Amino acid sequence: MAGQLSRGSVWHRWDPHIHTPGTILADQYPAADGWEQFLSRIETSDPPVRALGITDYFSTATYEQAVAYKCSGRLKDVDLIFPNVELRLGIGTDRGSAINIHLLVSPDDHDHLARLSAFLSDLRFEVKDERYRCTPSDLMRLGRAHDAAVTSDEQALRTGTNQFKVDLANLREAMEASDWARANILIAVAAGSGDGTAGLQSDASLTRLRREIERASNIIFSSRPGDRKFWLGKGPVAREVLVAEYGGLKPCLHGSDAHRPEIVAAPAQDRRCWLKGQVTFETLRQACLEPEMRVHVGTAAPPAAQPSQVMTDVNVKGAPFLHDGVIPLNPGLIGIIGARGSGKTALADLIAAGGAALSVKANKLSFVHRARDHLTEATVELNWDDGSACSETIASVLQDAGEDGEPQVRYLSQQFVDRLCSAEGLNDELLTEIQRVIFLAHPTEERLGATDFTQLLDLRVESARTARGQAEDELRDLSTEFVGEREKEASIGSLQSRLTTLRETITKAQTDRSALVGKSGGDQARLQAYNVVAEALQKRRSEHEQLERRRNALDTLAHEVTLARKRTFPDALRQMRQHHEAAQMPEPLWQRFEMTFKGDVDAAIAGERATAVTALKALASTPVAEAAGTSPPTTSQLPQGAPLQTLSIAALAAETQRLESLIGVDRAAAKSLTTLNSKIAADEAQVVKLQRQIATAEKAPARLLEIRDERQAAYTRVFNALVAEQAELSSLYAPLASRIEAESGSARKLSFQVRRRVDVDAWARKGEALLDLRKGSKLRIGTLADHARASLLPAWSTGTAEDVSKALAAFRETHDPAIIECCPYNRRDPAEAADFRQWVGDVSAWLYGTDHIQIAYGIQYDGTDVERLPPGTRGIVLLLLYLAIDTDDDRPLIVDQPEENLDPHSIFVELVERFRSAKQRRQIIIVTHNANLIVNTDADQVIVATCGPHRPGQLPEIRYQAGGLEDPDIRRSVCNILEGGAEAFKERAKRLRVGL
Numbered sequence: 001m002a003g004q005l006s007r008g009s010v011w012h013r014w015d016p017h018i019h020t021p022g023t024i025l026a027d028q029y030p031a032a033d034g035w036e037q038f039l040s041r042i043e044t045s046d047p048p049v050r051a052l053g054i055t056d057y058f059s060t061a062t063y064e065q066a067v068a069y070k071c072s073g074r075l076k077d078v079d080l081i082f083p084n085v086e087l088r089l090g091i092g093t094d095r096g097s098a099i100n101i102h103l104l105v106s107p108d109d110h111d112h113l114a115r116l117s118a119f120l121s122d123l124r125f126e127v128k129d130e131r132y133r134c135t136p137s138d139l140m141r142l143g144r145a146h147d148a149a150v151t152s153d154e155q156a157l158r159t160g161t162n163q164f165k166v167d168l169a170n171l172r173e174a175m176e177a178s179d180w181a182r183a184n185i186l187i188a189v190a191a192g193s194g195d196g197t198a199g200l201q202s203d204a205s206l207t208r209l210r211r212e213i214e215r216a217s218n219i220i221f222s223s224r225p226g227d228r229k230f231w232l233g234k235g236p237v238a239r240e241v242l243v244a245e246y247g248g249l250k251p252c253l254h255g256s257d258a259h260r261p262e263i264v265a266a267p268a269q270d271r272r273c274w275l276k277g278q279v280t281f282e283t284l285r286q287a288c289l290e291p292e293m294r295v296h297v298g299t300a301a302p303p304a305a306q307p308s309q310v311m312t313d314v315n316v317k318g319a320p321f322l323h324d325g326v327i328p329l330n331p332g333l334i335g336i337i338g339a340r341g342s343g344k345t346a347l348a349d350l351i352a353a354g355g356a357a358l359s360v361k362a363n364k365l366s367f368v369h370r371a372r373d374h375l376t377e378a379t380v381e382l383n384w385d386d387g388s389a390c391s392e393t394i395a396s397v398l399q400d401a402g403e404d405g406e407p408q409v410r411y412l413s414q415q416f417v418d419r420l421c422s423a424e425g426l427n428d429e430l431l432t433e434i435q436r437v438i439f440l441a442h443p444t445e446e447r448l449g450a451t452d453f454t455q456l457l458d459l460r461v462e463s464a465r466t467a468r469g470q471a472e473d474e475l476r477d478l479s480t481e482f483v484g485e486r487e488k489e490a491s492i493g494s495l496q497s498r499l500t501t502l503r504e505t506i507t508k509a510q511t512d513r514s515a516l517v518g519k520s521g522g523d524q525a526r527l528q529a530y531n532v533v534a535e536a537l538q539k540r541r542s543e544h545e546q547l548e549r550r551r552n553a554l555d556t557l558a559h560e561v562t563l564a565r566k567r568t569f570p571d572a573l574r575q576m577r578q579h580h581e582a583a584q585m586p587e588p589l590w591q592r593f594e595m596t597f598k599g600d601v602d603a604a605i606a607g608e609r610a611t612a613v614t615a616l617k618a619l620a621s622t623p624v625a626e627a628a629g630t631s632p633p634t635t636s637q638l639p640q641g642a643p644l645q646t647l648s649i650a651a652l653a654a655e656t657q658r659l660e661s662l663i664g665v666d667r668a669a670a671k672s673l674t675t676l677n678s679k680i681a682a683d684e685a686q687v688v689k690l691q692r693q694i695a696t697a698e699k700a701p702a703r704l705l706e707i708r709d710e711r712q713a714a715y716t717r718v719f720n721a722l723v724a725e726q727a728e729l730s731s732l733y734a735p736l737a738s739r740i741e742a743e744s745g746s747a748r749k750l751s752f753q754v755r756r757r758v759d760v761d762a763w764a765r766k767g768e769a770l771l772d773l774r775k776g777s778k779l780r781i782g783t784l785a786d787h788a789r790a791s792l793l794p795a796w797s798t799g800t801a802e803d804v805s806k807a808l809a810a811f812r813e814t815h816d817p818a819i820i821e822c823c824p825y826n827r828r829d830p831a832e833a834a835d836f837r838q839w840v841g842d843v844s845a846w847l848y849g850t851d852h853i854q855i856a857y858g859i860q861y862d863g864t865d866v867e868r869l870p871p872g873t874r875g876i877v878l879l880l881l882y883l884a885i886d887t888d889d890d891r892p893l894i895v896d897q898p899e900e901n902l903d904p905h906s907i908f909v910e911l912v913e914r915f916r917s918a919k920q921r922r923q924i925i926i927v928t929h930n931a932n933l934i935v936n937t938d939a940d941q942v943i944v945a946t947c948g949p950h951r952p953g954q955l956p957e958i959r960y961q962a963g964g965l966e967d968p969d970i971r972r973s974v975c976n977i978l979e980g981g982a983e984a985f986k987e988r989a990k991r992l993r994v995g996l
Helices: 034-043 061-071 112-121 136-146 153-163 168-177 179-184 204-216 225-231 239-245 281-289 344-354 394-398 414-420 428-440 453-518 524-579 587-593 601-620 649-663 667-697 700-741 745-749 760-768 783-791 793-798 801-821 830-847 871-885 904-918 932-936 968-977 981-992
Strands: 011-019 049-057 080-092 098-105 124-127 130-133 185-190 219-221 272-276 295-298 311-317 326-328 333-338 379-384 389-393 410-412 750-758 853-861 893-896 924-927 941-947 958-963
Touching: 011 080, 034 061, 049 061, 061 080, 080 112, 080 168, 080 204, 080 281, 098 112, 098 219, 112 179, 124 136, 130 136, 136 153, 168 179, 168 185, 168 204, 179 185, 185 204, 185 281, 272 281, 311 344, 326 958, 333 344, 333 932, 333 968, 344 379, 344 389, 344 893, 344 924, 344 941, 389 394, 410 414, 410 871, 414 893, 428 453, 428 700, 428 853, 428 871, 453 524, 453 667, 453 700, 453 830, 524 587, 524 601, 524 649, 524 667, 601 649, 700 745, 700 750, 700 801, 700 853, 700 871, 745 750, 745 871, 750 793, 750 871, 760 783, 760 830, 783 793, 783 801, 793 801, 801 830, 853 871, 871 893, 871 904, 904 924, 904 932, 941 968, 958 968
Parallel strands: 011 049, 049 080, 185 219, 333 924, 333 941, 410 893, 893 924
Antiparallel strands: 011 272, 080 098, 098 185, 124 130, 272 295, 311 326, 311 379, 379 389, 750 853, 941 958
16 A cells, blocks of 8 residues: 555445345336346436445345446446345334344455355244244245245245344344454444334333344434434433443434335435545444544535635645655545654645745744755645645745745644744734634624724724823823912912002002102192103003004914914824725815814904004004204193093103103103103003912812812723723624634633733832822821722722722722822922922822723633743644634644644643534644544544655655545554554544444
């Protein structure tokens, strides 16, 4: 068998229970052309029948005829014909029929007919003190004894066959007495109620007998899905009970049971029988070991991966060291085995290279990289089941030319697995792989246009994170405003004191001004008039100053309006469009989002500015120049009866100068008088400013109350946003969580956690930095964290926004006095008052801060974060991810020596069933030394690698042998090469309670 290359175990159609023309009982074939009709129907069956169990009662005569037709050139597509000897037990069903039991006999031995005849002769039937053996002569003798009217041998055989009943104990005894029989005969029993064991169910006294019949059988003949579920341990009787009381799980086979041409290879309801394996009797034995994986009853064979995702073969060209350039590949589970250094990983690497899944840059230990000097001309071609092909030159692989493309296979090289399972700590790759699976678990229409998990995460939580950021910004702004309002509140007294002082200063200055003018000796009427006019002038000058400031402010506003139109608004719209590009808003609709001012702001500014300019002109006016050397008028030049507060500055200034001249103020006094007037004007302006400040400060207490409410509301909004983000993340994981929920065994140990991660210690340290803990009587280093854990942490971690808000209010009520005690400033000391108020604001910002709370998401296995798992367990998580959870990726999966990071028990308990399940939906290739991963996963194809002797300057020759586990040579290789090979076979037999 050395060098044999086959695809191993693939599905073929069998008919293990079919009668031919000449069958002893119920022969309904036409006498003239019965065999021709039988043979033609088999030869034209679609899908083709590849194996036939030629059935007759206590006889192999029709089997021998079928073999003769095969030898003559008929039944070319049929690769296996074996005898199915139908017996009847001496046990009647509810309907009065005998229980049918079948002997399926291997035709592999050249003398199997003689050995079978000898075995049948050991079966006895006793009636009326006469014993008959199961031989043609005794059957005819029984027929004549039963019916004296029988004349011909044919009638006698038919009558005797109808009367002969086999005793179950006798059948067991015959099997136990014959090594050949135990090695070459499989017992099958019908499950139906007519002539099967179900016909015994109404009689409770026969329950034990029914169980004994079924326990003695290797195979159940039934096409009912319910029977299949029962015998696989998926029905009302658990697997463990089947193993303990029925001898193990059993395959359910079905044949056409044809007694006439119309139903040859045409079973009722198209319930055809399919077995996976080579078309040999050994496959039937293998089906008894693997009843679930290797037997199917249905219209078509079980589906595997999509044809476009199944490699049919790998063709390596330009690599003369490979003895076998073209290697066929099974669509299911392929195991590559061999001694160390035999070329196992070489084949895996080459297949991965052909599928653009090998990066030598990331894997310097790969075979392709190490053998690069011998692969310069090599090309790897992969042929696919849909007729397509892909190829890569090793030269391009060595240059990593295609590393940016999407690989056509998924390759878990030994180095990749080692890296992800490294004891040095988890890097981002395992988490990235898990996130990729989470992303693919979402239907395309739910991915929001994202191309990976991170993008989808950002899109899903963007709204919540934006809301949280806005609320946190508001909290910071409110804390700053809180300090400012406290400053205003504290400034009321000093502002009022300054106002009183300023008013007293103004009064004194006015008195000084009167005294300065009075020294001139003028009459009191002129002095009084001067004071009145001078005060009016000062007020008008103050008005002029305010108008000037307003005009400047309007000019600044006009400039800002222009800037907003040209830059601010367009920039904001551009950023909005970029931020919401996924909204795909049509271009014409974006025009509606253009920002502008409500109404004609230019006209509003221009109008107000014109009013201010007009007022300024009216205030200033232009004084009439007096001739030099003329005496001032003795009477007032102001309009008679006009209020002084309506007159221009020029008019009032001229009047003050006229009065100064009449009063006789000298030049020095006039200069002092001008200074006094300027000071009084400045102080008057300051009075107005102080009055505004006091009015604002008097509103501070009410604003402080508002800030407290707003701060509480903003704090609540932060946690509402946190809860929203948490909910979005949970929904992001929901598809994968439900997939895990539907799993069993180890896969259910995986969980995806979305939680708030609260750093209480960081929050406490920030608070302690603001406190002088030497002063307080209740707070010490560490106690703040303890109090937070007791009263705040539960709400921070799992509470609603309202819970958190209430918890903080309760915390403040309890601990505010102790916090105030630890204030590092003396609030009664005026020199430290400002520092105290700033400290109050900082404490407020700390208490309401949320930087210490983050939404954390991650993956756990058996309650432990993957980051903290030991390497072996990480290996289990990685393989569970690909085998059980990642059901969206149907590309071929290649795993190189997964057992390197796992103990044998973990492989058997955690992964065997996962490989068995995964191979039904995707093609899997395993490079392994572990027999459990080959035998107990029931590998569909085993590729055995062997390496020749060292050749100087060349690679040693590598050969491959391939086949299924039903191939004895392959089984021998498994037992000889793999660690625990023979034990793995024994373990499987022990698990199924069957003999090997």
